[in-house]
Amino acid sequence: MLVVSLIAFVMFRFVGDPVDQMVGLETTLEERAKLREQLGLNDPLPVQFWNFVSKAAQGDLGISYQFKRPVAVLLSERLPATLELSFVSALFALLAGIPMGVYTALRRESFLSKLFLTVSLIGISLPTFLIGILLIFIFSVNLQWLPSFGRGQVVDLGWWTTGFLTVSGLKALILPSITLGLFQMTLIMRLVRSEMLEVLRTDYIKFARARGLKDRAIHFGHALKNTLIPVITITGLQLGSIIAFAIITETVFQWPGMGLLFLQAVQNVDIPIMSAYLLLIAFLFVAINLIVDLLYVVVDPRIRIGGAEA
Amino acid sequence: MSDALLSVRDLVVEFPTRKGILTAVDSVSFDIGRGEVLGVVGESGAGKSMTGSAIIGLIEPPGHIAGGSIELAGERIDNLPLEAMRKVRGKRIGMVFQDPLTSLNPLYTIAEQLIETIRTHLKLSERDARERAIGLLDEVGIPAASRRIDDYPHQFSGGMRQRVVIALALCAEPELVIADEPTTALDVSVQSQIIDVLKNMCAEHGSSVMLITHDMGVIAEAADRVAVMYAGRLAEIGPVRDVIQDARHPYTKGLMGSIPTLMHDSDRLTQIPGSMPRLTDIPPGCAFSPRCPKAFDRCFSVQPACERHEDREVACLLYDEGGRP
Structure with a gap:
């Protein structure tokens, strides 16, 4: 986190003079100097960095040059949109991905498995924006079933x-x-x-068969549970990147989330937003990894008891 | 032999490969009586484990039973539909595998695995199944069974895990237990304990045992009869004492000669020259002929059948009337 905050800070500091971005052409030199003093830009670098980090830790991420509003407020307005989108797509990925994976593993030779594998190859190789545009073309333009942009009506729950x-x-x-x-x-x-x-090749699956357990119990009880440990890891990591790389999808669908905000910020060299976004994503990654590690303990007894004894 | 519990006749197991069909088990016939312990010995790749897998119906594809029949208590089980065979496994035939470290699912407690197996085969309530599981663990010699039953497999030592595996194999009172090298992965010091547990458990529960091993010591200690396998075929089968003291087949003789004894003060152990042929190029005639010190002309062209001579069956032309040189 500290490293990321350093990078974010350095970006903040060196990508051009923020004052030039904020003021109009007619501003006098004195006014510029005053603003600079006000923003603390004349302090030595380590002091500035310390101010940045300590304020960030308190939730104060600076003020957007572009909107003249606190970045924290801007982000928290956009955060629900991105998190909802990421959550739903992760859920979709899990709910569709796990059963399809199990099916293709159990019925390796069936036509449906081969179809799934072919489709998955397409899913892996097609770039996200192309899929988005294709989906818009089919479902919004041609069939007119679903909207092509925005969040639709939202309900405000206060925060x-x-x-x-x-x-x-x-x-x-x-x-x-x-x-x-x-x-x-x-x-x-x-x-x-x-x-x-x-997992299906392991001895304990063979032994489970030799004990005459039902196929269902073997596949979904014994095999799937062992399969899920690495899947949890990858899903955790992927959830982070879903949130981070929602940028492209948000652009294609004009989704009012953080990614879109970030892109607007890049276009306008709105550095506080950019660095705050960077920090937030880093924070989410760390948080998700922590949750994944905790989940391990729930799933795998070897870690649970080993940890308790140690 | 209608009183036999298990009756295997001319069993052939084949594996189709790119180089042609491999015959892993080649017309093997034997019986196991009720309550009897049959030891099966042979080198790695001799077809011992494959015979065991064939009996319980768990040969890994693309391998398959290509011929012969397997009867359990007079009922053919080699061609049962999948679901019917599943009910035989665990219920009527139990199996113990070689490596206790990998044969238990690491994510479930011993109790969960035992109760699941018991309730699959017997109509018992959760609580009764648990009682039964604790009783079984007690029988196989796990101290404080009622407390340890809720532990996970990794909390047990290798020997203890193999006891658990034996309890699992026996939990539905099977008529036959196939133990595939049950002691190979264990410390020498626990091997004999495990064999004792296996032997006593099966004796008490009235199960017959097919004990697959390459350790003649284990066979001598635990088995009633012994079958010697070589290159997928039976070489000799007979009562343990007789086979050990008076081996007929030259391969068995070689095998016995390679066991160190305390009685004889010999400098060197005898060894059989050469090694077992690969399944792809088994010689015509007797599979053992290229290594056999007593081989004669016909051995290289005629494949000997396993024939009964007094109390045992031997597949060797030396004992074939009229076949001798």
Whole structure:
């Protein structure tokens, strides 16, 4: 986190003089100097860095040059949109990816498995924006079933705006989350498939068969649980990147999330937003990894008891 | 032999490969009586484990039973539909594998695995199944069974895990237990304990045992009869004492000669020259003929059948009337 905050800070500091961005052409030199003093830009670098980090830790991420509003407020307005999108697409990736992976592992020779594998190859190789545009073309332009942009109607819960509670909000979620989740889904499917094949070859599966357990119990009880450990790791990492790389999907669908905000910030050299975004994503990555590590303990008894004894 | 529990006749197991069909088990016939312990010895790749897998119906594809029949208590089990065979596994035939470290699922407690198996085969409530599981663990010699039953496999030592595996194999009172090298992966010091546990458990529960091993010491200690396998075929089968003291087949003789004894003060152990042929190029005639010190002309062209001579069956032309040189 500290390293990322340093990078964010350095970016903040060296990508041009912020004052030039903020003031108009007619501003006098004195006014510029005053503003500079006000922003603390004349302090030595380590002091500036310390100020940046300590303020960031308190949730104060500076003021956007572009909107003249606190960055923290801007981000928190946009955060629910991105998190909802990421959450739904991760859910989609898991709910579709795991059963497909299990199916292709158990029925390796069937036509449907081969179809899934072919489709997954497409999912892996097609770039996200192309999938998004294709989906818009088919479902919004030709069939006119689903909206092509925006979040639809949202319900404001005070600190959180949600699209889950309205029909148009839910409809608006479908296309972007499929776009965002498709790559993850194929990844999860292939991972589940290969892990499952691996697990099915192990001795304890053979022994479970020799004990005459039912196929269902063997496949979904014994094999799947062992398969899920590596899947949790990858899903955790992928959830981070879903949030981080929602940028492209948000652009294609004009989704009012953080990614879109970030892109606008880049266009306008709005460095506080950029660095705050960077920090936030880093924070989410760290948080998700922590959750994944904690989940391990729940799933794998070897870690749980080993940790307790040590 | 209608009183036999298990009756294997002319069993052939084949593996189709790119180089042609491999015959892993080649017309093997034997019986196991009720309550009897049959030891099966042979080198790696002699087809011992494959015979065991064939009986319980768990040959890995693309391998398959290509001929012969397997009867359990007079009922053919080699061609049962999958679901019917599943009910035989665990319920009527139990199996113990070589490596206790990998044969238990690491993510479930011993209790979960035992209760699951018991309830798959017997109509018992969760609580009764647990009682039964604790009783079994107690029988196989796990101290404080009622407390340890909720532990995970990795909390047990290798020997203890193999005891658990034996409890699992026996939990539905199977008529036959196939133990595939149950002591190979264990410390020498626990090997004999495990063999004792296996032998006593099966004796108490009235199960017959097919004990697959390459350790003649284990066979001598635990088995009633012994079958010697070589290159997928049976070489000799008979009562343990007789086979050990008076081996008929030259391969068995070589095998016995390679066991160190305390009685004889010999400098060198005898060894059989050469090594077992690969399954791809088994010689015509007797598979052992190229290595056999007593081989004569016909051995290289005629494949000997396993024939009964007094109390045992031997597949060797030396004992074939009229076949001798």
